[in-house]
Amino acid sequence: MVGWAARDLVRNRALWVMLALPTGVFWTVARTGQSARGPWFLSSWLLFAEVMTGLMITSSHWLEEREQGTWSFLRTTPVPVGWMLAAQVLFVGVLTLFSQMGVLGAQGRSVEPGGVLVLDMMAGGLLFATLGVVIALASPSARSGSLVAAGVMVVLFLTALIAPGLEREPGPAALVRWMPSVLMAHALARGVSGSLPAPPVTAGILGWGLLLVAISGALVRREYTRGTSL
Numbered sequence: 001m002v003g004w005a006a007r008d009l010v011r012n013r014a015l016w017v018m019l020a021l022p023t024g025v026f027w028t029v030a031r032t033g034q035s036a037r038g039p040w041f042l043s044s045w046l047l048f049a050e051v052m053t054g055l056m057i058t059s060s061h062w063l064e065e066r067e068q069g070t071w072s073f074l075r076t077t078p079v080p081v082g083w084m085l086a087a088q089v090l091f092v093g094v095l096t097l098f099s100q101m102g103v104l105g106a107q108g109r110s111v112e113p114g115g116v117l118v119l120d121m122m123a124g125g126l127l128f129a130t131l132g133v134v135i136a137l138a139s140p141s142a143r144s145g146s147l148v149a150a151g152v153m154v155v156l157f158l159t160a161l162i163a164p165g166l167e168r169e170p171g172p173a174a175l176v177r178w179m180p181s182v183l184m185a186h187a188l189a190r191g192v193s194g195s196l197p198a199p200p201v202t203a204g205i206l207g208w209g210l211l212l213v214a215i216s217g218a219l220v221r222r223e224y225t226r227g228t229s230l
Contacts, residue, residue: 042104042188043186043187044161046100046104046121046188047124047185049103050184052099053095054096054127054128055128055149055152055153056149058129058130058136059136063136063139063146064142089130093129095125096124096125116194116195116196117194119191120188120191120197123187123209127212130209130212131152134219135149138215156180159176159181159182160184163176186201187205
């Protein structure tokens, strides 16, 4: 099933652009800007790779299925659509690792296989790929879904960039720390240093993941109950 997802995705040329874009953008910023190069700076760009690769690839693929009208054919296959979604999320999660390794390589860093950072990067890829599924299934049309996916990607990334300042503010602004992108940026920043994320961060990421899985499952069941194609 994962092989099916892989063959289906690799035919999309935009996939390779999305994989290479985070590395290229980070390399440019890292070479031209002399700002802080600490863990948060690097974790923000690892997050960008996760969101760009995970959210955009997954949402664009399933929005394309809707636009071409192939969703109804997928529903007639012996394999449940939910398993197809899970297979693609897993495959895209692996792809985000390559994208993030490109970002690390642009800064001259390497990653230890099986280390904390790899687990954090994989978790972020799966989280944002699942978010891409939710956007694709919930959008009324392919065009609106594409706009929503792009807007969400920008909001998630920019929120993580400004989070260190907002978290120090009193009142509602401090709630930004519970955004999924900010939680992942905290986890990645600790992972860069070889440390496990703080328990509240781990709990927050797990909570977002379970919520998104539940929502995507409910959206699939809704479409089957209606008997209509997406």
